[in-house]
Amino acid sequence: MKKNRTLIFLFMAPTVICLLLMYVYPVLRTVAMSFFRVESVTADMGLWRFNGVDNYVKIFHNSGFIISLRNFLAIWIVGGVITLALSLLIAVILTSKIRFQGFFRAAIYLPNVISAVALATMWVQYIFNYDYGLLNQLVTFLGFDKVRWLGTDAKLWAMIAAFIYGSIGYYMLIYISGIEGIPTDLYEAATIDGASKGKQFFRITLPLLKGIIKTTITFWTINAATFYLWSKLFSPVQTEGSTIVPVIYLYDTVFGGKGVVERDAGAGAAVGVVLTLIIIAVYIVTDKLLKSSDLEY
């Protein structure tokens, strides 16, 4: 069949134009903005003043941004390891023909259906509450002093724990779909050969889920980098060092915060660029470490 170049162009044009206008242009504008002194995010380009890498110097000299990066790393590494490991463990258990499988799947996935606002409120106002919270009731029942779960030392970890609770179900479902795609005859053959359940997991399940694991790591990285709502809900009045994350810092830099009218869209753009570079770096490292194999599910 003869190729009709005009027709191909016409069919592709709407998508290409949308992509250029809604994705490429904002990305290029943001990168360019990060090298200029710009007050308002929508300011006319004629008002931009070139200031080299000053925006990057500024954000890396601001304690808010440094703390936000540290918090991001804690969420990404500690939260990531716990969430992905627990999700995988639960997925393996729930695909091993245990009783009430459907119920457990639904119960563990349930927090994903509930609004994050309601979930965070439940954790902050009920579970972590100093006076009547579930955890402190347990602690006092065991004869210990009450703990300030939302004090400056513990607030980040409290937030991460709550976020993990709300995330496990989502990753569990991804792993379950991956595990269910692995042919059962592989496990049957391994069982006949005398392989234990542990060996089957490390020699069959894990290697064949490499692609899925890579995907979940990328998803988790994006989730951690764009972590916003939970931080806002754990510090509802104004941004706090214990819960600040890069996106919150970006928001405050671009729009100002409580009692702060100073705005710096250029510095905000620099934060966006740094975050993007982090996500790209994580993807490249993950891709190198978890090399794709021919056999994956």
Added chain:
Amino acid sequence: MKKLLSIVLVAVMVLALGCTAFADGTEITYWSMWNEGEPQATVIAEAAEAYEAETGVHVNIEWKGRDINTLLSAALESGEDFDLFDDDYTRIGQVYAPYTYDLTEMAEAAGYEGYACFNNQAIAWAGYLNSLPEQPNVGGVFYDKAAFETAGIEAAPATWAEFLDACAKLKDAGIDPLAQDDAYCNFTFYYHLVRYLGEDGIAELRENGGWADNEKAVQAVQDLIDLVNAGYLAEGAPDAYPSSQNKIGLGLAAMVVCADYVTAEVNANTGTEVDWGMFNYPTVEGGASADAYMGANSLAIPSYSEHAQEAFDFALFLTTGEWGQKLADDCHQIPADPTNECTSLPGAVETLLAAEKPMSWCGELNTHPAWQTMRDMFVEMFEGKYESGAEFCAAMDALYE
């Protein structure tokens, strides 16, 4: 089928004509910072209906919520079609000023006076009157009158010594003296520092450091550390917002340092009607300032609005007289019209009228590059992690290295 189609077409034409006729009347568009269902939104919607019945001007209200500040800059810069908006008056005065209407002549023509503290500040920032307060706020110490009565405190404390005396009496009466949530630790700290140094003195420290060498700064922090060590904070304080302030509604604590909206928050959160009193943050011996925090959510008009007069008239209709009183009563807020009565917090109007220069919300520190670390340190200080004012101030100086 044809008949049915004809009927539908005729109906559409009639509707279109009706809409055209409606559009012939004046319509103003108001971008509101409130959310539908909030007490303020309910009063505003009713006021808009009453205004339309009186003047024939339809007010088209778009409820934008608190994130209106993320929309306004872009909207004003691009000349978006709206005639009235509200937001924090500090942003209106400083950020949106180039795009706001000069209300001076209209205000003079209407005989509008309002609060001098807000008007003067708006003029100082923008160069002209560019906003009308809709919800004024005042900071200070808010207390439960019943708790004071139980503890036998007859007069509101005016000095730090009297304040400590009141704390001791409250503690003896079995009531935790001061509620303190983590979200407002910076505010309490800043307030106390202002008493010793004034905002100008804080600005100097912000620029050059030297906290540990400044006796007044060290003393200010020491006062607060002594307050904590004396056990005058509510149990669990600094608690996660709003747990500690709610203790006033639950009868477990007596006072809180905040702005007046804390009273409505506590009442709503705890389902109680606390009999609130308020006094200015106590002064200290040899102190530099007795200023009180003052802020406002205000109304402003885009400079390019074609219905500026109608928008101004509606803003005045809403914030003064009968509707201004209703706004104050139904929303438990300070009236925007000083001739109205403040039913939720007696004395608040007088405090605002007497003030000349408002204290900012941590304004001299919150743009410091190490502000987030400072904020955490303020909370840690209330958590009892610092032994002395000198230790705390040395840690502050370390942030400048």
